[in-house]
Amino acid sequence: GAGVSQSPRYKVAKRGQDVALRCDPISGHVSLFWYQQALGQGPEFLTYFQNEAQLDKSGLPSDRFFAERPEGSVSTLKIQRTQQEDSAVYLCASSLAQSGTAFFGQGTRLTVV
């Protein structure tokens, strides 16, 4: 597609429920990032993939957070046993090269009730 696509756009989850957020990067983009943006804050880094390899997951806040990109294209961010503090906008970004400009998707707004 023309840009980074994320789905769903909005997700309401009951506390304790598992959720899966999808990211379709720009075709051919090697690098893929996930960021978490809390209300009134800037995005914060979660994890980075180069093709299918997860090279940095230092930003994942707990072992309830898991990300994958099995074929080096689409990525999924999974959050198990969601908690209220997980409520945020989750942004996916991709870039063509290792240090290229990152292009962001519209984000998924997760609300945990």
Next chain:
Amino acid sequence: DQQVKQNSPSLSVQEGRISILNCDYTNSMFDYFLWYKKYPAEGPTFLISISSIKDKNEDGRFTVFLNKSAKHLSLHIVPSQPGDSAVYFCAAIHNAGGTSYGKLTFGQGTILTVHP
């Protein structure tokens, strides 16, 4: 520890005047800086960037200035237009000569409102 700080949560400017958005950083390893613009319900979009080997980069109405000794950068928009109203994020990378993978560290954002 907030490594990139935007101390002004909001800025209001008259159409046609200059908008100046400020950003400070603490990590001296940062060597590449970017500004992103974000409209409501959309993802951030890249606006302009600057490498630490430069002190100024200009693109149309947008100019970014970098003061390395002060660890400070600013974005100037001249002339400001109502369509510039958005949240502006400053971001920094430890680029390491292009060998790093481009992990962005963001500031908190500044809401710019340009009045007609």
